Amino acid sequence: MSRLAKLLGLLVAARTALRAAAGRSAPPPVTVESDVDPRRRVVPSSRRAEGVVALLLLIAALFAFAFPVIYIVSSGDTQLLGVALGGALLLLAVACIVAGKFVVPQETAVEDRGPLLVEEQTEEVIELIEAGGQGISRRAILLGAGGAAGAALLTAAATPLASLGPTLSALHETPWARGVRLVDDEGRPYLADEIQIGSCYTALPEGKDAESFGAGLLVVRLPAGFIHLPAARRDWAPHGILAYSKICPHAGCAISLYRYPTYAPTSQEPAFTCPCHYSTFLPGEGGRVIFGPAGRALPQLPLMIDAEGYLRAAAKFHEDIGPSWWGVHRAQS
Amino acid sequence: MNVVERYAHRRFERASRTAEQRVGMAAGIRWALRYVFPDHWSFLLGEIALYSFMVLVGTGIFLTLYYVPSDAQVVYHGSYPLLQGTQMSEAYRSVLGLSLNVPAGLLFRQVHHWAADVFIGAIVLHLVRVFFTGAYRKPRDLNYFIGLTMLMLAILEGFAGYSLGDDLLSGMGLAIAYSVAMSIPFVGGQLATLIWGGPFPGSNTFLARLEIVHVLLIPVALAGLITIHLTIIMRQHHSQFPGPGRRERNVVGTPMWPAYALRSIGLLFAVAGVLFLLGGLIQINPIWQWGPYHPYLSENGAQPDWYIGWLIGALRLMPNWELVIAGRTVIPNPFWGGAAFPLVVFGVLFAWPAIERRITRDARRHDLLDRPRDRPIRTAVGAAFLSWVVIVFAVGSTDRIFYRLGIPYTTQIHVWRVGVWVIPLVVFFATRSACRSLQRSGAHPLRAWEGNVVRRRPDGGLEVLGDSPDRIVPPATEAPVGTVPGQE
Numbered sequence: 001m002s003r004l005a006k007l008l009g010l011l012v013a014a015r016t017a018l019r020a021a022a023g024r025s026a027p028p029p030v031t032v033e034s035d036v037d038p039r040r041r042v043v044p045s046s047r048r049a050e051g052v053v054a055l056l057l058l059i060a061a062l063f064a065f066a067f068p069v070i071y072i073v074s075s076g077d078t079q080l081l082g083v084a085l086g087g088a089l090l091l092l093a094v095a096c097i098v099a100g101k102f103v104v105p106q107e108t109a110v111e112d113r114g115p116l117l118v119e120e121q122t123e124e125v126i127e128l129i130e131a132g133g134q135g136i137s138r139r140a141i142l143l144g145a146g147g148a149a150g151a152a153l154l155t156a157a158a159t160p161l162a163s164l165g166p167t168l169s170a171l172h173e174t175p176w177a178r179g180v181r182l183v184d185d186e187g188r189p190y191l192a193d194e195i196q197i198g199s200c201y202t203a204l205p206e207g208k209d210a211e212s213f214g215a216g217l218l219v220v221r222l223p224a225g226f227i228h229l230p231a232a233r234r235d236w237a238p239h240g241i242l243a244y245s246k247i248c249p250h251a252g253c254a255i256s257l258y259r260y261p262t263y264a265p266t267s268q269e270p271a272f273t274c275p276c277h278y279s280t281f282l283p284g285e286g287g288r289v290i291f292g293p294a295g296r297a298l299p300q301l302p303l304m305i306d307a308e309g310y311l312r313a314a315a316k317f318h319e320d321i322g323p324s325w326w327g328v329h330r331a332q333s
Numbered sequence: 334m335n336v337v338e339r340y341a342h343r344r345f346e347r348a349s350r351t352a353e354q355r356v357g358m359a360a361g362i363r364w365a366l367r368y369v370f371p372d373h374w375s376f377l378l379g380e381i382a383l384y385s386f387m388v389l390v391g392t393g394i395f396l397t398l399y400y401v402p403s404d405a406q407v408v409y410h411g412s413y414p415l416l417q418g419t420q421m422s423e424a425y426r427s428v429l430g431l432s433l434n435v436p437a438g439l440l441f442r443q444v445h446h447w448a449a450d451v452f453i454g455a456i457v458l459h460l461v462r463v464f465f466t467g468a469y470r471k472p473r474d475l476n477y478f479i480g481l482t483m484l485m486l487a488i489l490e491g492f493a494g495y496s497l498g499d500d501l502l503s504g505m506g507l508a509i510a511y512s513v514a515m516s517i518p519f520v521g522g523q524l525a526t527l528i529w530g531g532p533f534p535g536s537n538t539f540l541a542r543l544e545i546v547h548v549l550l551i552p553v554a555l556a557g558l559i560t561i562h563l564t565i566i567m568r569q570h571h572s573q574f575p576g577p578g579r580r581e582r583n584v585v586g587t588p589m590w591p592a593y594a595l596r597s598i599g600l601l602f603a604v605a606g607v608l609f610l611l612g613g614l615i616q617i618n619p620i621w622q623w624g625p626y627h628p629y630l631s632e633n634g635a636q637p638d639w640y641i642g643w644l645i646g647a648l649r650l651m652p653n654w655e656l657v658i659a660g661r662t663v664i665p666n667p668f669w670g671g672a673a674f675p676l677v678v679f680g681v682l683f684a685w686p687a688i689e690r691r692i693t694r695d696a697r698r699h700d701l702l703d704r705p706r707d708r709p710i711r712t713a714v715g716a717a718f719l720s721w722v723v724i725v726f727a728v729g730s731t732d733r734i735f736y737r738l739g740i741p742y743t744t745q746i747h748v749w750r751v752g753v754w755v756i757p758l759v760v761f762f763a764t765r766s767a768c769r770s771l772q773r774s775g776a777h778p779l780r781a782w783e784g785n786v787v788r789r790r791p792d793g794g795l796e797v798l799g800d801s802p803d804r805i806v807p808p809a810t811e812a813p814v815g816t817v818p819g820q821e
Contacts, residue, residue: 038578038585076436078443082613085440089606093599100595109588110578111369113570113700116472161527164542168522170532185629202629211406213533216629246629251648251667252508252533254631275633276509277649278732278742291743293648295655295666322533323512324655324665325522 041107049102056095063088172329174214174245174317176301181206182217182243182311192305195221195241200258200272202246203311214321216246216254217301218272218283219311226270226284233286236302241311242283243301245321248274250294252323255281272298286331296330370593371573371586375466377600378459383559384604385452390552392445397548399435400497401427402540413621421625424499424540429621444612446638449491451608453640456484464685464715467703468572471696474686476565481682483558486551488640493547495618495638499540502618502635504626508533509648513671518663534628574702581700634732643722646729647674650749678722709768717761724753 066084074080133139182190182203190203203217204210221241229237236242246254253276261267271290272281279292287298299321302314319331353359370376403423409416411426413433421429431438460480463469469477492510496503511533514525530536570584579585587593611617623632637645647670656664689711690696705712731745787795 038576071436076438076440078437078439079613081437081440082444082609082611086606086609086611086613089602089609091606093602093606096595096599096602100592100599104591104595106592107588108585109367109369111367111570111584113582113584116569116698164527164530167526167531171522171526173532204629211404211534211628213628247508250653251512251671253505254629256631256633275631275635275732276505277645278746279653289653293651293653293666293670295653295662323515323667324662325515325525326519326662327522328662328665330657330660330662 037110038108039110041105043105044102046102049098053095053099053103056091056098060088060091060095063091168327171322171325171327172320174321175205175208175212176214176217176313176316178313178315180208180313181306182219182303182313185210190219190311191309192239192241192311193309195219195311197221197223197240198260203243205313213247213252214245214317218244218246218255218258220258220270220283222270222284228285230286233300233302236300236314238303238305241303241305243303243311243313244272244281244283244287245299245301245317247322248276248279248294249296249298249322249324250274250277250279250292253277255298295324299331365567366588366590368567368589369570369584369586370589371571371579371584373574375462376571378455378462380597380600381604382452382455382459384601385448385455385608386555386559387601388448388605388608389445389452390556392441392448393548393552395438395441396431396445397544399427399431399438400424400544402497402544404499404534404537404540416621416624419625420627422499422540424497425620425625428498428500433621440609440612442612443615443617444608446495446617447611447615448608449494450617450638450640451604453484453487453491456480456487457640460484460682461715461719464682465705465712466572466574467699467708467711469686470689470699471686472569472698473572476562476569477686478683479558479562479565481679483555483562485679486555486558490547490551490555491638491640493543493551497540497543497547498618498620499626500620501623501626501630501632502620502637504534504628505631505635506637506641508628509645509667509671511535512665513667516665516668517672518668521665521668534626570700572700572702574704579701581698584700634736636730636733642729643678643726644671644675644729646725646727646731647671649731650725650728650746650753652750674725681718706768706771709765709772712768713761713765716764717757720760721753721757724749724756728753 063084067081067088070077070080070084136142183206184190185202185204187206189206190201195201199220201219203219204215208215210216219241221239222237224240227237227240227242244255248255251274253274255272255274257273257275258270259268259273260270270283272283272287273279274292274294277293279294280290281287281294281298282290283298287300289295289297299317299319301317304312304314306312320329324330401423405423406420407423407426409419409421409426409429411417411429411434413429416429428442432442433439463473463477463480492506496507496510511525511529514528515521517524526532528535528539528542530538530542571586573579573584573586576585587596618638624630636642648667649670651666651670653666654664654669655662655666703711728746728749731742731749734740734745735742787797790796
């Protein structure tokens with residue numbers, strides 16, 4: 001019902017606007033001078049337009065009134081509330097614009113643009129300000145001392161900023177150390193035998209803060225043919241199981257894409273891809289970057305399998321995880 | 334006048350006198366009521382930004398009443414079944430509650446989000462208008478710098494806002510922001526840990542810090558700059574396009590009272606109305622679908638709000654260069670796309686008025702706007718620069734293009750790494766020649782109709798009465814105010 005009323009109101013408004021536009025498109029008054037004086041003032045005195053505006057305002061009032069009703073009756077249906085308030089505001093908008101164009105006097109005025117810089121006034125201001133320093137002989141000393149006081153005060157005021165941080169040493173730390181067991185996001189420890197070729201697992205450190213940046217690991221198992229680790233890392237991947245930091249060394253997103261060849265002769269080698277900027281890393285080659293903006297390899301965590309068959313970290317990370325910075329420890333390769 | 338009107342008139346008169354006896358501002362009010370606004374649709378873009386800001390403040394106040402800036406981990410037991418029993422931060426839980434359990438909460442949050450997108454969009458379009466019409470020239474260069482500063486603040490403000498939710502999308506955005514902060518040469522580590530209160534995801538004070546930045550520091554700065562921006566405009570008067578009777582020394586248009594005020598208030602309501610319809614009917618940032626953020630989680634196909642797209646694009650497009658000297662990472666990779674690129678873009682924009690003054694040796698005051706075609710070099714430089722930024726922006730959605738159209742991601746990146754330099758050159762020459770041919774053809778004259786006025790004679794023939802009285806004043810027929818460069 002109210003939608004119909006709104007439609008009607010819009011139609012009437014559109015017709016009024018069209019008529020007025022038609023009235024205005026008659027040829028303008030003829031003058032041969034090119035430099036016409038554009039000043040004019042027209043008083044429309046249109047009862048019809050006034051009626052349209054009044055109608056629009058009344059429908060707007062209906063819409064606005066509907067808002068509290070909907071709020072109470074439907075306990076806040078987002079769509080209805082939006083239509084009620086948005087509709088009321090749009091109707092008000094149309095009412096204002098119609099009133100501004102067809103109800104109130106239409107005037108084209110000319111205003112002079114004065115100069116911004118008025119020489120005498122500016123000079124007077126300069127003189128007034130400089131007169132404030134009349135009779136002062138040790139001007140340089142005063143200015144210098146004032147500057148020193150100001151700078152010292154600013155430094156003092158800015159000092160507490162230092163207590164916000166920084167704690168740079170923490171940037172080199174992760175929860176991983178020799179013996180920490182790999183668990184899933186519900187705390188269940190990973191058995192080495194559970195790690196299947198072709199899948200990718202997210203691991204967290206058992207009993208440590210899962211929210212810390214270095215906590216997340218990517219764990220995959222690769223057939224021997226895909227593993228080409230540097231000599232120093234030969235025993236980091238027991239039974240072909242490899243673990244890498246899940247945090248992209250480019251911009252800190254968690255890497256969540258893993259591709260594994262479905263048909264080896266034509267598919268590409270297994271790789272991790274970060275969904276933010278698509279840096280692509282080879283798990284078989286120590287996390288080497290083969291595409292995308294990452295400036296260093298994905299940090300690898302040495303693994304071991306304990307007597308019960310669970311996966312554990314064999315050591316700390318040998319380099320820093322997370323995005324690069326001035327003091328980042330890079331891998332020795 | 335009937336009785337009621339006479340009574341209202343008397344009351345109004347008395348109220349005016351009562352107020353005047355205390356504030357004495359009649360002269361100022363008179364000046365404001367007669368203030369002349371030149372009419373052109375493109376002048377409304379700045380007003381749309383202003384009105385979006387008002388909607389942002391209003392809806393934002395509502396949202397702050399519910400937001401809890403805490404990263405404390407809690408288990409969700411709210412009304413949304415799919416997240417039952419999920420571990421999440423208190424901040425995320427508060428935004429979920431605000432969206433799903435507070436009546437009209439989702440409406441206000443979605444209106445707020447839409448308003449932010451419209452706000453920055455209107456500022457950018459306003460900037461484009463100002464650039465291509467030469468409105469940044471003296472005396473408006475100062476106001477142009479203020480506008481650019483507000484654009485930077487607005488982008489930062491929008492980013493801070495959608496980062497507060499601590500959903501998966503906002504957490505990923507913060508991780509990238511942290512990495513960009515870390516990548517600043519020499520001091521990045523200190524700076525980032527200073528802001529975050531420690532290594533990412535930061536100390537438990539971080540969300541409170543971000544909230545104060547979002548709800549107090551930047552909004553107050555924006556409100557102050559808006560006030561200065563408008564005060565300077567009022568002092569200088571609006572610029573205007575050339576047209577009948579329009580001169581460097583005057584301003585022709587509609588006075589503030591009553592017609593312009595009504596139309597502008599109408600625009601305020603229209604902006605607010607459209608934003609409320611958008612917020613009510615078109616879903617935006619459904620955080621319950623993203624889930625809570627944990628540093629070890631991410632989602633695929635994540636796209637930020639549009640005004641961050643150019644930074645994502647730059648980060649994606651950049652080859653993996655990282656400057657390492659003696660084991661020290663001097664320039665980590667995110668610096669190029671996340672910091673250097675926006676610095677270059679804003680640096681060029683800030684420097685442009687001075688560059689143009691130096692090239693044209695024109696330091697005079699300009700109050701008449703240029704048509705883009707009449708300044709082919711400026712227009713071509715602007716179009717090329719714009720295309721450069723827009724290409725980088727488009728690269729931000731290469732993964733969506735891959736998903737929708739199947740063009741391999743790597744191919745797109747390799748093509749755009751070349752295209753981002755070649756296409757702006759093509760755009761430069763194409764725009765310059767288009768401007769020149771438009772100038773020659775004289776097609777689409779500015780705000781006027783072309784042709785002759787004719788009248789039918791009694792014998793049935795037509796007689797020509799003269800040119801169009803709306804004939805435009807060709808540019809440069811009137812010298813700008815002041816004749817000595819550098820002076821008014």
